Amino acid sequence: xxxxxxxxxxxxxxxxxxxxxxxxxxxxxxxxxxxxxxxxxxxxxxxxxxxxxxxxxxxxxxxxxxxxxxxxxxxxxxxxxxxxxxxxxxxxxxxxxxxxxxxxxxxxxxxxxxxxxxxxxxxxxxxxxxxxxxxxxxxxxxxxxxxxxxxxxxxxxxxxxxxxxxxxxxxxxxxxxxxxxxxxxxxxxxxxxxxxxxxxxxxxxxxxxxxxxxxxxxxxxxxxxxxxxxxxxxxxxxxxxxxxxxxxxxxxxxxxxxxxxxxxxxxxxxxxxxxxxxxxxxxxxxxxxxxxxxxxxxxxxxxxx
Amino acid sequence: xxxxxxxxxxxxxxxxxxxxxxxxxxxxxxxxxxxxxxxxxxxxxxxxxxxxxxxxxxxxxxxxxxxxxxxxxxxxxxxxxxxxxxxxxxxxxxxxxxxxxxxxxxxxxxxxxxxxxxxxxxxxxxxxxxxxxxxxxxxxxxxxxxxxxxxxxxxxxxxxxxxxxxxxxxxxxxxxxxxxxxxxxxxxxxxxxxxxxxxxxxxxxxxxxxxxxxxxxxxxxxxxxxxxxxxxxxxxxxxxxxxxxxxxxxxxxxxxxxxxxxxxxxxxxxxxxxxxxxxxxxxxxxxxxxxxxxxxxxxxxxxxxxxxxxxxxxxxxxxxxxxxxxxxxxxxxxxxxxxxxxxxxxxxxxxxxxxxxxxxxxxxxxxxxxxxxxxxxxxxxxxxxxxxxxxxxxxxxxxxxxxxxxxxxxxxxxxxxxxxxxxxxxxxxxxxxxxxxxxxxxxxxxxxxxxxxxx
Numbered sequence: 039x040x041x042x043x044x045x046x047x048x049x050x051x052x053x054x055x056x057x058x059x060x061x062x063x064x065x066x067x068x069x070x071x072x073x074x075x076x077x078x079x080x081x082x083x084x085x086x087x088x089x090x091x092x093x094x095x096x097x098x099x100x101x102x103x104x105x106x107x108x109x110x111x112x113x114x115x116x117x118x119x120x121x122x123x124x125x126x127x128x129x130x131x132x133x134x135x136x137x138x139x140x141x142x143x144x145x146x147x148x149x150x151x152x153x154x155x156x157x158x159x160x161x162x163x164x165x166x167x168x169x170x171x172x173x174x175x176x177x178x179x180x181x182x183x184x185x186x187x188x189x190x191x192x193x194x195x196x197x198x199x200x201x202x203x204x205x206x207x208x209x210x211x212x213x214x215x216x217x218x219x220x221x222x223x224x225x226x227x228x229x230x231x232x233x234x235x236x237x238x239x240x241x242x243x244x245x246x247x248x249x250x251x252x253x254x255x256x257x258x259x260x261x262x263x264x265x266x267x268x269x270x271x272x273x274x275x276x277x278x279x280x281x282x283x284x285x286x287x288x289x290x291x292x293x294x295x296x297x298x299x300x301x302x303x304x305x306x307x308x309x310x311x312x313x314x315x316x317x318x319x320x321x322x323x324x325x326x327x328x329x330x331x332x333x334x335x336x337x338x339x340x341x342x343x
Numbered sequence: 344x345x346x347x348x349x350x351x352x353x354x355x356x357x358x359x360x361x362x363x364x365x366x367x368x369x370x371x372x373x374x375x376x377x378x379x380x381x382x383x384x385x386x387x388x389x390x391x392x393x394x395x396x397x398x399x400x401x402x403x404x405x406x407x408x409x410x411x412x413x414x415x416x417x418x419x420x421x422x423x424x425x426x427x428x429x430x431x432x433x434x435x436x437x438x439x440x441x442x443x444x445x446x447x448x449x450x451x452x453x454x455x456x457x458x459x460x461x462x463x464x465x466x467x468x469x470x471x472x473x474x475x476x477x478x479x480x481x482x483x484x485x486x487x488x489x490x491x492x493x494x495x496x497x498x499x500x501x502x503x504x505x506x507x508x509x510x511x512x513x514x515x516x517x518x519x520x521x522x523x524x525x526x527x528x529x530x531x532x533x534x535x536x537x538x539x540x541x542x543x544x545x546x547x548x549x550x551x552x553x554x555x556x557x558x559x560x561x562x563x564x565x566x567x568x569x570x571x572x573x574x575x576x577x578x579x580x581x582x583x584x585x586x587x588x589x590x591x592x593x594x595x596x597x598x599x600x601x602x603x604x605x606x607x608x609x610x611x612x613x614x615x616x617x618x619x620x621x622x623x624x625x626x627x628x629x630x631x632x633x634x635x636x637x638x639x640x641x642x643x644x645x646x647x648x649x650x651x652x653x654x655x656x657x658x659x660x661x662x663x664x665x666x667x668x669x670x671x672x673x674x675x676x677x678x679x680x681x682x683x684x685x686x687x688x689x690x691x692x693x694x695x696x697x698x699x700x701x702x703x704x705x706x707x708x709x710x711x712x713x714x715x716x717x718x719x720x721x722x723x724x725x726x727x728x729x730x731x732x733x734x735x736x737x738x739x740x741x742x743x744x745x746x747x748x749x750x751x752x753x754x755x756x757x758x759x760x761x762x763x764x765x766x767x768x769x770x771x772x773x774x775x776x777x778x779x780x781x782x783x784x785x786x787x788x789x790x791x792x793x794x795x796x797x798x
Contacts, residue, residue, distance in 0.1 A: 073551045087375045093391045094379065114375075121371050133766045140497065141769035143551060144709045147702045148761025155755040160376045168389055271698065275562070278555065313570040320559040320566075327556050328544050 040184045045304045051192045051261065053300020054199040058254035059277035060284065060292035061206070062247030068223045068287035069243050070135065075146035076126060078274015079153035080248055084119040084255030085265045086157055089166055091115060092259070104172055108194070108260065115252040123248030124241055132237070150270070158267040167264040195257045202253050203293060206246070210289060215242055223287070272316060276303070279323035285336020294334065358413035366406030373401050443717065450478075450623060454616045463612065470615050472731050475622055475687065479680055480727045482626035484707040484719040486676030489633055491705065492714035493642065494669035495649025497554040499701050500561025503541070504534045504674035506568060506696035508681020510575060513584045513691055523587035527682050534678025535671040542670030546663055549652070561701055568693040580692025587686045589617055618687050625683060629676045630716055636672070645669050649714075703727075703757075710764050712771030721772055730757050 059081050066074040091114040095107050130149050134141045175189035210216035218239045221229040230236050258273070259265055280299040284291025299319055306318040326333065378398040384390045449456075457469045483505065490498045511530040515521055521529075541560045545553055568575050575581065586594065594601045594614035601617075602609040636642040644665040647655045656662055685691050707726055711718030730753040764772075 073555065083376070086381075089381060089389075090375045090379045090391065093381065093389065097391060118371065118375050121368070125368065125372055130762045130766070134769055137769040139550065140709055140713070141765045143497075143554065144706055145762050145765040147706065148758045148765065151699065151702065151754055151758030152762065153758075155758060157376060159751055159755060161381055164383070166381050166389055275555075275558070279559075282552075282555070314566065317563050317566050320563050323559045324544070324556050324563075327548055327552050331548070331552065 040181045040186050041308060042305075043178075043186050044184075045308045046301070047186070047188055047192060049301035049304035050297060051195050051300070052304060053280075053297035054195055055254045055257055055261070055296075056273070056277045056280045056299050057293040057296025058199060058202070058250045058257075059273060060280035060296045061289060062251050063278050063281040064284070064286050064289060064292040065219075065243050065247050067281070069219060069240055070131075070142075072131070072142045072146070073278070074131075074247075075143065075274075076130075076149040076153060077247065077251065078272075078277065079150045079270035080119060080123050080126070081251040081255050081258075081273060081277075082265070082267065082270030083122055083153055083157060084115050084248070084252035085259045085269065086161060086166075086255075086267075087118045087252070088112075088115040088256040088259045089168065089265060092168065092171070108171065108256070112198070112253065112256050115256045116249040119248045119252035119255070120245040123244045123251075127241055127244040132240075150274075154267050154270055161267065163267060165264050165266045168259070170263055171260050191260055195261060198253065198257060202250065206250065207289075209246070215239070219243060275323070276316075276319045279319055279326070282323060283326050283333055285333025287337070288333065288335040291333055291335035355414070358410055361413055362406045362410040365409040366402050369402045369405035370398070373398055377401055446720070447627075450474075454619055458612075463610070467612050467615050470612075470619050472734070473728060474619050475615070476731060477724055477727045478619070478622040478626050479684060480704065480707060480723040481720050482622065482629050482680045483677060483704045484711065484723045485626065485629040485633060485716060486673050486680065487704050487708050488711075488714065488716065488719050489636075489645070489676070490669050490673035491708050492719070493633070493637065493649060494645040494666065495713075496666060496669060497550060497705075498557045498670075498673070499554040499698075499705060500541075500557035500559070500564075501673070501677060501704050502696045502698070502700040503561040503564040504538055504677035505681040505684070505700070506564060506693075507534045507537050507674075508678030509685040509691050509695070510568065510581075510681075511678070512682035512685045513581045514574070516585045516686075517581065517583070520585075522591075523585070523682070523686050524590075527679060530682035531675040531678040534681065535675035538670040538672075538674025539667050542667050546666055558698065558701070561696075562698060565693050565696055565698075568696070575693075578692060578694075580690060580694070581685075582690050584685050584689050584691065586614070586689060587618070587621065618683075622680075622683055622687075625679050629679075632672075633716065641665065641668055646714075699754075706761050710761070710771050712773035712775075715771070715773040715775075718771055718773030726757065726760065729760070730754070 059077065062077045062080070063074060066072060066077070088111050091111045092107065095101050095110050101107050101110070126149055130145045131142055134145055170191075172189075172191040172194060175187040176193075178186045178188055180186070210219065218229065218234045219242070221232070221234050222236055222239045226236050229239075258269075276299055277296065280295035281292045282295070283298060284293070284295030299322065302322060303315050303319055307315045310318075378394060380392050380394055381389050382392055453474055454466070454470050457466045457474075461469050483501070487498065487501045490496050490501070508530040511533045512523070512526045515526050515529065516523070541557070545556050548556055569577055571577075588594070589601050592599065592601050592604055594611075594617065596609045597603065600609065601607075601613050607613070637646070644655070644660050645668075647658070647660060648662060648665050648669075652662060655665075684695070688695075703726070707722045708719055710726065711720070711722030733749045733753045733756070736749045
């Protein structure tokens with residue numbers, strides 16, 4: 039029981055990170071019907087930007103208040119990652135809009151290879167580790183000498199994720215941009231006819247996706263304290279799994295899917311085999327797509343002749 | 344721009360403004376990761392160093408590039424768009440007719456050409472790194488072309504079957520001592536069995552979803568290869584895999600070795616040349632089988648499936664069998680290529696079967712133009728040959744200093760090239776369709792007329 043509770047806490051933390059990335063996949067898929075393969079690498083790039091920002095803030099500016107530092111890192115990472123993703127959309131995906139169906143996918147795979155190699159080249163192939171940003175933990179209770187703990191950084195991840203999801207939810211449901219996004223998702227031509235700037239809305243979708251990925255990247259860096267250029271692929275696929283599990287195109291689905299994938303992964307590691315934890319996530323992906331292609335909250339995909 | 348007649352005036356102010364904005368954007372983009380570098384210092388702490396000169400060089404290059412584009416390239420493109428589309432020149436149609444025989448002649452003569460041009464000592468490198476390496480990808484591209492190009496089933500886990508072929512050969516050869524020539528077909532059969540096995544659950548899926556599930560299967564197989572240490576030796580991989588023999592005669596320095604039997608002086612080049620012709624034969628077999636299959640009912644069913652699955656089903660084509668045969672055929676050739684790979688390297692590890700390989704093979708097929716065998720071959724030569732040639736560009740060290748290593752840029756440029764080629768030709772290099780059945784006259788179908796189904 040205590041192991042289960044501890045894994046529940048760990049799983050929710052991991053799941054929050056996956057959920058934040060998954061929103062990026064699901065939003066982009068919803069609006070332009072494309073699997074943004076490079077999104078995992080955008081997440082990795084954001085973790086590196088956060089790393090640079092963190093070192094800059096601590097060593098150059100001499101800010102030692104951790105809460106301020108994390109806040110600043112978060113802002114910097116979100117800004118620069120948004121810029122990166124905006125540029126990627128502009129250069130690699132926009133010219134291919136309305137083109138052959140496989141072209142954006144290949145372009146995204148190319149971009150993914152480019153990004154990970156770019157980071158490898160500019161920052162070196164080694165793992166980058168930093169001293170822990172936040173230390174300390176709350177011991178919730180102890181049973182059979184096994185303390186169930188909630189560390190401070192886990193709590194920070196929960197709070198930051200919840201707050202940002204709240205902002206994001208407000209953005210999508212209550213603002214002009216959110217309405218434009220939902221309109222483009224339903225029918226781009228019709229949205230354009232009623233005066234929605236489709237190109238701008240799609241650009242903004244990529245910006246928001248990147249900002250959320252940057253939050254995930256910063257949290258990832260804070261949680262694990264280590265990042266490498268190859269860290270984009272596996273979290274990317276898992277987040278995509280989360281998006282598919284929740285029903286691709288559905289925003290609450292992405293978050294719930296993320297939490298589920300995080301839980302499945304931590305439970306699997308605790309009770310079965312840690313070596314095969316990626317197999318668990320990949321199997322969930324395959325099983326969901328085969329037996330429940332519309333996911334938990336997605337609309338069924340009806341094909342018309 | 345604006346109201347001006349297109350192609351007549353170049354707006355310099357606007358171009359300068361664009362260039363400035365682009366440079367500013369590049370500054371923002373490259374500031375965090377090019378401007379700063381994270382390095383580990385002597386105390387093993389991570390510290391930041393700055394690289395301002397490099398950052399400003401990159402920004403300047405981007406700005407100047409943008410300026411050149413607006414001042415030179417864009418007017419030229421507009422000018423060209425005004426001209427009436429030129430008819431296909433006569434030499435091109437002739438070239439098309441002679442291209443295939445010429446290419447086959449060239450690849451057959453390639454080892455001899457290299458031997459003459461590069462000499463006995465250095466020829467091994469050119470035959471091995473270029474010839475064999477490119478031909479493996481040509482073969483894999485042609486194999487995947489059956490699945491993706493003909494049947495329209497997007498497969499991102501193709502490398503799994505390549506791995507099955509390689510491990511089948513390696514394990515069976517090491518455990519039972521069977522020869523390459525027995526295991527080659529066996530590896531193909533095992534791979535195609537896996538093709539059916541993994542194809543069966545994904546029959547209902549299409550497009551991107553199919554791609555992602557096949558990716559997941561590919562990764563699962565790789566993770567199993569890593570973790571099933573008893574069988575596969577995990578990350579360390581399998582070493583000492585028996586090499587193929589020339590109909591029973593091994594390529595070694597012994598008395599009964601190839602060189603001794605034929606009265607030649609021993610040299611590793613004989614094996615390289617033998618392997619070259621072996622993979623050439625396998626690749627040509629793949630191409631030949633594909634060409635013949637396209638004319639059989641099953642091949643026509645594949646292409647019908649690619650164009651429209653619903654129409655296909657309403658005409659009474661068994662889509663289950665059609666898809667599974669496509670998976671099986673594609674996987675079989677990957678299995679052949681895999682066992683060749685294991686035999687050539689003598690060493691295999693899960694590192695050789697990453698997702699990047701699948702992505703490379705798929706991009707070769709898509710860049711070449713799905714379904715076009717010539718296109719796939721050209722794409723393989725361009726992409727693999729292009730990245731291999733980066734290893735040879737030592738003269739760049741003279742320009743950029745001795746620490747400059749061009750091989751580091753291989754995959755970076757590879758990814759960038761994928762994006763550029765997609766923007767330039769989204770349907771691949773050869774996008775026309777060559778129908779296998781014709782009514783009266785033989786016509787080539789242009790890319791704009793082909794409406795891809797949802798396959």
